[in-house]
Amino acid sequence: MKSTTFPLNISPLNSIWQSSLGDAEHSKISYFNLNNALLDEVLRIQQLGLVIWSPDSDEYGLLLGDLQNVCGWSNDYLKNVGPEAFLSHLVSSSFKGLCSLIKYMNTYLMSISESQLPHFKAIYDYELIGKDGKIRRICQENSIFTLDKNSKVQYFLSCISNISNVKRDGKQHLFLTGASKEMLLEIDQLTNDCTELQLLTTRELEIAKFMGKGLQSEEISELLSIALTTVYKHRQNILQKLKMQDTNEALHLLKTLKMI
Template sequence: MSHELAYLKYIVLYPQFNPIPVGVFNQTPFSFSSYQKAWNSGIEFADVGEISDMLEHNPLLNQMLLMQGAALAVKDVSSMQYPLILGDVENVCGWPKELFFNEGVEAYIAKIPLADQPGLEEMTKSINAYVAALPPEKIKSFRAIFDYRMIRKDGRVARICQESIVLKTDQQGNILFFLALVSDISHVKRIDKQHLHLTDGTEHLLFEVDDTNQCSPLDLLSKREVEILKLLNQSLTSDQIAEKLFISVHTVNTHRQKMIRKMGMADTTDLLNFLKVYRLL
């Protein structure tokens, strides 16, 4: 199945930092209420107690997050609140976790630059539609990885990677509780475009938010391309890779340039970093 067909199948207030991208004027303006709708916020109230208890009383989990410089939160979709927040929130997001505890998801979204908010909404729609179409046995294998920028309290802009799984859905497949693991990837992702990786453990779909803030499918790398990248990640030279794979050096270099163009990266280092962040390598 082509990525275009797969996409058809599964259908966060600081404007001074970024101009509105080309094409945004033809779309409905972003608002928090539209973001809520993307989360199917009309669902019935759900009890988060059992999920919070399971995660909150786990000191090793919080310590691990602090050591890794990451933060974790449970999003209650029905209330748009974070009943549980763990880890190094201020280091990652630039704001104290009490802000998000007290003011919820709306406060978090408000810290995301205006230019990234429409793309985040579209990625959210794709995530929810994808999950709703999954059979129950595939929900536990679902993972979404995506990125957006965040304006920190000190004025710096960081790029955040969010990796999420579904904790609970209702009978219609709507997400009730969403677990989000966030980390600062500013040092490894230098390109401005937002990306989304959806997987059910078997299938992998990769999207790029284009200039009209739509999620456009990207072709995944071939088996041979992944083989070459894994060897590049081991710091092998083109000559060494060619010898190991019984192909010419020219073929190795051609594959390298093709992969860089295919993923819209600047060089091999950017490509490797991107694929590792999105767990595609």
């Protein structure tokens, strides 16, 4: 699938970060001393990218892995142009959705206590246009790398992967964890409406994990010592809560968001 880049105004995204994170003093770091050849090779083998970036500065601290294969843009290009140029290659509908999702991400982040900050994680998806013109669906997993002297986020550490196999056309997702309450959000790109999806119960997640390993309902019933009809009911609940009709796609999404 091919497309052309869209002229995007990224100022709304920048203003979201800045208004939420404040104007705390920023320690400028051009490159972190984490260039590890073994880690870089492992990331390349696993087709992952590892990025350290600042939410209130147009710079990357570190880029490892083969980002050309992951997102369609080389490490050198991204290092030279910074996060602003990266955002300019988002498909326009994904950019709008990402602006909405980041508002929720910030609200959630600001509600977390200092002791919970190390456990914060935000996993979300978007569509990006590579240098070759192809559109890729990307999953980005953010955790906090450093805080400034006022305990505000200075740098995020992000793991980036290509999830084009997850067929969720017209939808974007955000899974937030770290606080006492987790959140799962879905954006409808056509209307830009954001819906908070009902989280799966511990039992439903357990059954989803077994399903993801290829176990049939009868096997799950026997393994958990519960009625077969109960397993069917849980499977139905999983689909209803995720607003899906296809079990495989539901499992793809749960795995992508690191929920199972």
